[in-house]
Amino acid sequence: MTQQTSPTTADPGVVVGEDGLARPAWAAVDPLLRDYYDCEWGMPVTDERGVYERVSLEGFQAGLSWATILRKRPAFRAAFNDFAPDVIAAYTESDAERLMADVGIVRNRQKIQAAITNARATIELRQDMGLAHLVWSFQPETTPRPRTFAEIPTKSAESIALSKELQRRGFAFVGPTTMYALMEAIGIVDTHLLDSHRRGSSGVWTS
Numbered sequence: 001m002t003q004q005t006s007p008t009t010a011d012p013g014v015v016v017g018e019d020g021l022a023r024p025a026w027a028a029v030d031p032l033l034r035d036y037y038d039c040e041w042g043m044p045v046t047d048e049r050g051v052y053e054r055v056s057l058e059g060f061q062a063g064l065s066w067a068t069i070l071r072k073r074p075a076f077r078a079a080f081n082d083f084a085p086d087v088i089a090a091y092t093e094s095d096a097e098r099l100m101a102d103v104g105i106v107r108n109r110q111k112i113q114a115a116i117t118n119a120r121a122t123i124e125l126r127q128d129m130g131l132a133h134l135v136w137s138f139q140p141e142t143t144p145r146p147r148t149f150a151e152i153p154t155k156s157a158e159s160i161a162l163s164k165e166l167q168r169r170g171f172a173f174v175g176p177t178t179m180y181a182l183m184e185a186i187g188i189v190d191t192h193l194l195d196s197h198r199r200g201s202s203g204v205w206t207s
Contacts, residue, residue: 013148014195021197024149036070042202045186051132052122053083056115058182059173060106068106075104080115088119114172121170134169136188138162143190143205152191155180 014022017034027037045051057076061069069076079102081087099105099112122131129137138158146152159180166174183189190205192198200206 014193022193022195023198024193024196026149030067032070033067037198041185042187042190042192042198044202044204046132046136048085048122048126048130048132049083051135051186052085052119053077054182054185055118055131055135055171055174056080056083058178058185059114059118060108060111061181062111062173062175062178064106072105075102079105085119085122088116089123091116091119111173118171118173121166125169134165135162135182135186138165138183139188139204145194146191147194149193153180156183156189159183 013024015025015028016022017028021038023034023037027033027041045054057069057073060076077083079099096109096112096116100107100109125131125134128134138161140156140158144151144153155176160176162183163174163176163179166179180189184191187202187204190200190202192201
C-alpha cells in the first residue's frame, strides 16, 4: 500500500481517534481503512497464496489509491478464484476477457495479464525456494522508525533488489515502490509511526 499526503497539508503524525487510539491520518477516518490498519496491515503473511494475492493487489494499485483496491478486494477475490495460483496460472484468453468485463475490479489489461503471468511464475518458484520464502529473504536488518508520514520511505535497497529478483524470475508489475508497499503490508518492515498503537504489533519488529 502506498499513501500520499497533500504538500500543502502539515503532516500531523498520529491522530488520536474517538476510541483513544493513535493512528496515522490515512487510517484515522474511513472505517474500512481503519479496520484494515488495526487488524491486517503490517501483520506477517508467510503463505504462498497470501503473498501472491498481495503482490497482485499491490500491482493493481499502481496509479490508484489503496482505498480503491481495498473496497474492490471482495470482487477481486471472487473474480480471481480467491487468488489460487494454480487456478489462475491456467487462465486462458477467455478468462482475461471475462476479467476485462468485470466492473467490480480494476479493468486494466496489463495488470490482469501480470496477475496471470505472476501466478505462473509463482508455480515455477516452487522448484526453488517458493514465493513467500523468496520475498521474506529480502527482510532488512533494521526497520524504519518514523514519527511522521513524511519520514516513511517509499522504497529501499531491499525493495529494489527484490524487484530485480522477481523480474528476473518472470514477474511483472513488481517495481521497487510497489515491492516496498508489499514489504510494509506483510510485516517485512514495520513503518507504523512510533506513536501509533500498532507499532511493534507484528512481532517481527519489537520497537
